[in-house]
Amino acid sequence: MMSVPVVETRGLVKRYGDQLAVAGVDLLVGPGEIFGLVGPNGAGKTTTMKILATLLAPTSGEAYVTGIPVDADPIEVRRRIGYMPDFYGVYDDLRVWEYLDFFGRCYGVPSNRRAPMIGELLEIVGLGDRRDAYVESLSRGMRQRLCLAHTLVHDPALLILDEPASGLDPRARVEMREILRELRSMGKTILVSSHILPELAELCTGVAIIDHGRVLRSGSITDIERSLRSNALLRIELIADEAAIAAASDWLATDPRVGDVLRHDGGSGDTARLEVPFDGSADAQAELLRSMIDAGHHVVGFSQATSDLEEIFLRVTGQTDEENAA
Amino acid sequence: MTASGTTFGSVRRSALREFGSAVWTIMVKELRARMRGRRAFIVLTLYLAVLALITYGVYVVVGPAARAAADQQGGFGLAQANASRLVGQYIFTVLSIFQMIMVAMIAPAFTAGQISLEREKQTLDLLISTPMRPGAIVIGKLLTALAFVILMIVAAIPITAIVLMYGGASVDDIIRQQVLLLAVAVGVGAIGLFSSALMRRTQAATVLTYCIVLSLTLGTAMVFAFWTEVAQQDQTGFVQEREQAPEQLRYLNPMVGMLDIVSRVEVDGPTRFTSSLYELFGRDLASTPVSFACDGIGCEGFGGFDQPMPVPVDAFGQAGRTDYWWPRVAISFLIVAAVLTLASMRLVVPAGMRWALRRGGARRMAAASLGAPMIEELPETER
Numbered sequence: 001m002m003s004v005p006v007v008e009t010r011g012l013v014k015r016y017g018d019q020l021a022v023a024g025v026d027l028l029v030g031p032g033e034i035f036g037l038v039g040p041n042g043a044g045k046t047t048t049m050k051i052l053a054t055l056l057a058p059t060s061g062e063a064y065v066t067g068i069p070v071d072a073d074p075i076e077v078r079r080r081i082g083y084m085p086d087f088y089g090v091y092d093d094l095r096v097w098e099y100l101d102f103f104g105r106c107y108g109v110p111s112n113r114r115a116p117m118i119g120e121l122l123e124i125v126g127l128g129d130r131r132d133a134y135v136e137s138l139s140r141g142m143r144q145r146l147c148l149a150h151t152l153v154h155d156p157a158l159l160i161l162d163e164p165a166s167g168l169d170p171r172a173r174v175e176m177r178e179i180l181r182e183l184r185s186m187g188k189t190i191l192v193s194s195h196i197l198p199e200l201a202e203l204c205t206g207v208a209i210i211d212h213g214r215v216l217r218s219g220s221i222t223d224i225e226r227s228l229r230s231n232a233l234l235r236i237e238l239i240a241d242e243a244a245i246a247a248a249s250d251w252l253a254t255d256p257r258v259g260d261v262l263r264h265d266g267g268s269g270d271t272a273r274l275e276v277p278f279d280g281s282a283d284a285q286a287e288l289l290r291s292m293i294d295a296g297h298h299v300v301g302f303s304q305a306t307s308d309l310e311e312i313f314l315r316v317t318g319q320t321d322e323e324n325a326a
Numbered sequence: 327m328t329a330s331g332t333t334f335g336s337v338r339r340s341a342l343r344e345f346g347s348a349v350w351t352i353m354v355k356e357l358r359a360r361m362r363g364r365r366a367f368i369v370l371t372l373y374l375a376v377l378a379l380i381t382y383g384v385y386v387v388v389g390p391a392a393r394a395a396a397d398q399q400g401g402f403g404l405a406q407a408n409a410s411r412l413v414g415q416y417i418f419t420v421l422s423i424f425q426m427i428m429v430a431m432i433a434p435a436f437t438a439g440q441i442s443l444e445r446e447k448q449t450l451d452l453l454i455s456t457p458m459r460p461g462a463i464v465i466g467k468l469l470t471a472l473a474f475v476i477l478m479i480v481a482a483i484p485i486t487a488i489v490l491m492y493g494g495a496s497v498d499d500i501i502r503q504q505v506l507l508l509a510v511a512v513g514v515g516a517i518g519l520f521s522s523a524l525m526r527r528t529q530a531a532t533v534l535t536y537c538i539v540l541s542l543t544l545g546t547a548m549v550f551a552f553w554t555e556v557a558q559q560d561q562t563g564f565v566q567e568r569e570q571a572p573e574q575l576r577y578l579n580p581m582v583g584m585l586d587i588v589s590r591v592e593v594d595g596p597t598r599f600t601s602s603l604y605e606l607f608g609r610d611l612a613s614t615p616v617s618f619a620c621d622g623i624g625c626e627g628f629g630g631f632d633q634p635m636p637v638p639v640d641a642f643g644q645a646g647r648t649d650y651w652w653p654r655v656a657i658s659f660l661i662v663a664a665v666l667t668l669a670s671m672r673l674v675v676p677a678g679m680r681w682a683l684r685r686g687g688a689r690r691m692a693a694a695s696l697g698a699p700m701i702e703e704l705p706e707t708e709r
Contacts, residue, residue, distance in 0.1 A: 053455050055676050078457040089447035093359035105351035106456035108344065150452070 004067045006031050006158050006189040007052060012061035014047050014213075021047040023213035024061065029191060029206065031157075034184050036200035037193040039210035040317060045193040046086055048210070049162050052191070053083040066157055079107070082151025086162040086193075090143050092136035096127060099135055099146065100153060107154035121149040125179055141172030148179065159183065161192045165199060177203055197313040211317040234276040234285065235264075236292075237301030245272050248297045252276055257284065271300050348458040352466025357473065366474065373428075373478055377485045380424060381417050388416045407493065412594075414494030419588045419600055421486050422503050426510065426584040429475060430543060433511045434535040436471040437518030441674060442528040450674075460674045464667055468512075468519050475511045479504065495591045502587045502649070506656050510580040513659025514539055520666040523673035542578050547607045550575045576608070576651065578662065583655030585611045611651065 007029035014022040022044040029035040037045045050056040051063055054074035063070045065077045091099060097118050104114040122128045125145035130138065138146060144164060151159055164180070165173045180190060180203055194200050200207060201221050208218040217224045238248055249261045252274070259277030278285065289302045360366060396409035441464075444450040453463060483504065489495045518535040525531040553571030576582040585603055589596070589612050596604050596612040604612040 055451060055455055057676075075457045075459075078455060081455075083452075083455045085448075085451050087448050088452055089449040091355070091359065091449060092447075093362070094355065098355070098358055102351065102355040103452075103456065105347070105354070106453070106458050108347070108457065147452075 008064045010062045015059040033205045034190045036204040036207040043210045044213035082156040103150045104153045125149045159190045236274045239298040240272040348462030349466040356470035411494040414489040414492030418489045418495035433515040434518035437515045438532040438535045439528040440467040441522040509656035509659045512663045516663035516666040523670040577658040583652040586651035
């Protein structure tokens with residue numbers, strides 16, 4: 001049973017008319033993972049999740065949840081997943097416990113298990129004191145948590161959460177993250193999407209960066225960072241002297257590992273900065289610096305542009321835009 | 327064989343139980359929201375109060391005239407019974423027609439938002455991503471919406487039963503009236519549900535529903551009348567006898583059904599109240615008066631012998647009259663309800679997943695044989 005991945009997609013394609021929403025997505029999520037789907041709006045995250053939640057049929061390709069093909073046996077798949085859409089409504093005219101009771105019944109949870117389950121779930125999502133409140137009286141963050149609780153009523157193996165933190169204030173985001181962490185400790189496999197990578201970074205065991213319906217990078221966040229570091233952006237600061245700068249640029253351009261050098265004038269006037277895309281490891285960077293100094297260039301500063309997740313994300317998604325343009 | 331037979335049976339039974347509990351799930355949720363507080367009970371009370379008021383009004387208006395007619399005929403025995411019977415007839419007629427109009431107008435109002443509202447409020451995705459069958463969702467919604475309408479119909483029985491004190495209408499007539507009202511409620515409710523599943527917006531669904539209901543009641547009546555009128559004249563303009571529009575046109579007209587039931591109790595021919603309705607929905611529906619005696623209330627619009635009479639109506643009153651129109655109307659509405667409910671089920675399922683839901687069982691077997699983990703490995707019958 002260990003060998004069966006909780007989520008597996010192979011060459012998943014979804015076409016809406018001419019538009020290709022998902023263009024061959026391959027995902028592999030093992031048991032107990034929290035897997036993040038990251039990408040800008042319209043990247044195909046929601047479509048992928050809807051296919052896994054059996055709400056859309058893929059145009060081609062295969063998708064399995066715990067080994068069951070989603071398009072062939074949706075009912076069985078639905079028993080194993082809890083799905084939280086990106087946009088959804090709640091039944092305003094029910095009380096909180098009635099709402100969960102309703103979904104408990106929907107998933108065929110026996111009546112003697114429903115009442116204790118509702119209590120537990122409300123504790124997990126921090127709505128324990130709101131049991132008898134009407135859903136319409138809940139704040140947005142509370143509704144979001146209630147919707148999260150509803151995905152858990154049948155104790156599914158997999159949670160599919162589409163932008164669970166969208167539209168929440170920072171505090172509510174933190175709360176949501178805490179809940180997800182708790183669910184992870186309970187052994188749930190979670191597939192979660194966001195258009196903000198850092199939001200998921202500390203939470204996820206794996207991430208797939210998606211854009212234009214394709215997986216651009218997939219793996220753990222450190223893997224992705226490492227794979228990007230070889231293609232780092234160096235910031236080289238030089239004494240602001242036109243001739244020297246031109247010479248340095250020319251010198252750098254002769255190195256095959258260096259991309260297009262960009263000049264970035266420093267505000268102080270004493271120094272100028274070159275932004276140098278460099279394809280090479282840390283050793284190669286040190287090598288570059290030494291040979292640069294040996295060549296007589298007046299290097300004041302030499303550093304790699306800090307690659308925070310935001311930047312990784314922008315760069316990864318930006319690359320494809322260039323590729324597409326090319 | 328026996329062993330496999332029992333497993334098949336138990337699987338089918340458990341599938342049925344699952345379906346039933348899903349329907350019940352929807353009903354419990356909807357009823358919780360709908361019947362909460364006093365609103366539903368106030369509406370019901372008001373409705374019954376209106377019915378009672380109408381009954382009293384009919385008594386006040388018709389009673390004296392009927393008594394006067396009875397006095398003219400001697401004022402004793404048979405004449406008095408006749409007067410009492412007339413009051414009963416009138417009450418039954420007015421209540422039946424009023425209730426039919428109410429049912430045709432209220433039932434769609436309850437169902438026309440059932441699915442489109444879920445779409446508008448974005449709750450439908452949550453609902454259909456549960457393992458519940460779309461059929462159970464649709465039927466649960468229909469039954470809940472109809473529950474209140476059915477309550478209104480059934481709760482009015484005691485008021486209608488007042489006519490039993492006066493005579494004129496029998497228990498059989500009340501049963502006929504109830505059966506037709508319930509059938510029309512289910513049919514019209516299904517029409518609302520279907521438009522709700524078809525249309526994105528509740529507003530559009532409501533408009534569509536009332537358009538359909540109007541064209542069924544008034545539209546078919548007008549087409550029928552016009553068609554008959556044209557059919558009765560050939561090119562030379564001579565009136566031909568017994569040419570009528572296809573009678574199937576009337577099978578989905580709730581008023582035809584109700585007038586058919588009402589006409590059974592009008593042994594003296596159409597009353598002043600109903601004669602204009604017969605003009606609209608077909609004069610042939612009116613029963614032929616037993617005698618030519620004027621009852622002092624509804625002398626005009628005898629209906630009678632000058633009209634073509636293709637329907638097997640016994641010319642001498644209701645004694646030998648067969649049930650013709652109303653069962654056809656009732657059955658037609660039940661068929662419409664079944665067809666539209668099935669259509670709604672398909673519309674609720676997200677496009678592209680429809681075939682998968684049907685063939686899920688077969689694929690499940692295939693998946694199981696490939697070694698996919700299964701909670702329960704069910705044979706193909708579980709669909």
